[in-house]
Amino acid sequence: MKVRFCFSAEQLKNIALVSMVIDHAAVGLIEQSELASGAAWSLCGTAMRLVGRVAFPLFAFMIAEGAVHTRDRRRYALRLLLLAVISEIPFDLVAGGTWLFPVDQNTVFTLLLGLLAVWVGDLICGTGSGVSYGNREKTGDSGRKAVGQRRFPLEYERYIRVLAAVPFGLAAYYLKTDYGFMGVLLIVILYTLRTEPQFRTAVCIVFLFCMYMDFYGAAACVAIFLINRYNGEKGGGNGRIFYLFYPLHLLVIRGIKMAVGL
Template sequence: MAAQNRQNTVSFSGNALKWIAMVTMFIDHSAVVLIENRFLGGQTAAMDYALALSQPGPWWKLDMVMRLIGRIAFPIFCFLLVEGFVHTRSVKDYAMRLAILACVSEIPFDLAIFGVPFYWDYQNVAFTLLIGLGAMTAWKKFEGKAVFQVLSAAGFCLAAMIVDCDYGAFGVFLIVLLYALRENRRWQAIFGALSVLWENSAPLAFILIYFYNGQRGKSHGKYLFYAFYPLHLLILAGIAKIIG
């Protein structure tokens, strides 16, 4: 009976969370690239329900729903980054992969989101994850020295602001928070959800994260996200170009 209860308990593996994050990210980016940029003149319904619901036609409502779904993705990626950092054999190799991803993805990101191959005022989320990885490395290095941990985290948050990457200092702060609370899933989920209240539906991601079972899953798909991120942006940019 106990074994049966464990089997019936809701849980998510790392790969399950990764798939959920990728699918919701694709939905979110589809809304931005194909609806907001093409049909709404660059305006977003994600943060203004009253505006979206008051507008005629389906595009505003569809955009609002898709963006609300998409808000789930980033907290999950931050959580998976923390898990990856904790379990990686080489932080240096992990950082190198993220750095390559960030650089390779920048042109696809700029093409999809801004319609130009180079947009220097805003960088893709892989840069945020890379800076967050650096922040966790510093936090671990200064273990037992709270003042230095806080100062280093603040420094990396400032770096994210200077680079002006997606989610910026808020994203790096979330990564450090999830790492600092990694030993207590309940507090990790509660404070993680509180830290992203400004992102509408983003706190819902922590319901899924709370039920993470600590397992990677049957199919590791180690490089799946690395390929998916720039490719899906290129595909969306191509569709947007065809739509005109």
Template sequence: MNRNLSLPHLSGSSLKIIAVLSMVIDHCAYYLLEHGTVLYEAMRCVGRIAFPVFAFLIAEGFSHTRNKRSYFVQLLGFAFFSEIPWFLLNGADGTHNVMFTLALGVVALTLLDRCCEHKVLSFMAVCLVAVLAYYMGTDYDWRGILMIAIFYITQPQAGNLQDRMIQILFILPLMIHYGTIGAIFASVVILSYNGNRGFITGKAWKYAFYAFYPVHLILICLLV
């Protein structure tokens, strides 16, 4: 049996672009459109592609980065900067932007690595970070942390579609919570990943990718 069947290939860079476009569509619908309309619901469905793909990319990035501490610090720094437009859009509602969720996801993966020989400790460590995300009110809260952790734990070899499908099956219940159609679209995108980094390389592009999140929130603030 051929265990290397694959969907049309998408690089990590392609996944980033898809996730970013999905995120922009989602936020434009949420902040700029009348809720409950057909267009609003359609755009929110497309928008639900974003976070599972970002969670997948965090797990992949953590596996390949040489400096995991720097990875965390960069995400955390942009999380704090993004709080300004997040507060302007959402007010003091007790929530915090998704960059905090991604940064906490890196913390969870770091603890998983350090406790890898002790399954109970690993489980408790991830649960602790998930609880922290919940009480902090980060976007996607505990489910976001679990998505990142499960993507990391169940990583298959690049190009192995069957193992990637098993990975998606573990994640699917969490993704469906935010919408079935979006979960299906996100699953197809992730299944199409070919394991290659793609054309987005270098520090300048990396920081531009991180900076896009607060910048697009600022632009939405100007339109609200």
């Protein structure tokens, strides 16, 4: 049966960006202002936060896909680290209304830790695009490095990858990054089950409900529906727009709040 519509990576990323802006606007303009005391505005904020639950699973999926397709994971990780550091003050201004908000660190730190967890899982299991052959690199027709030899049976490899992610999840928990331990595990799950879409769907739905433990989990599951419509294509546009967009949209939200006196 032919799928009537599908999304490229660029389209999924754009959906995630719109969802993220709506979510952060709800936090910065409603929850962090006197508007939150009004019933109508409070309801509006809740609706916007529901829309915003779609963003993180999509970004987690983009990290999982990026881990597969990037030519240099070191540069990929360094770009995420730089973005996380640059974005922390704008994030604190929106999330906590102050220059320093140690209770919550921005989401990019979680994405970075998820990428590192995936990378370490590849190295332990001996498979994946994060595995190289030392000085003797093998390349296929695409010019990409070939994967290593699987060290564990597939049914065990899944658990090993999750266990390998635990230190990075704990780092997210203790550093108080947005989405924390569960956010890191979601990235690893999306990466590990990327070739098993039906199993991935079932696991992710259960995982997201456990992650939120309320109706926000149902909203987040919309992202899984979108991910299942991914066509495997990059799509047009600038693939690195997120690196500029993320801190700028936070500064814009903060500027709007100051301009209207919220």
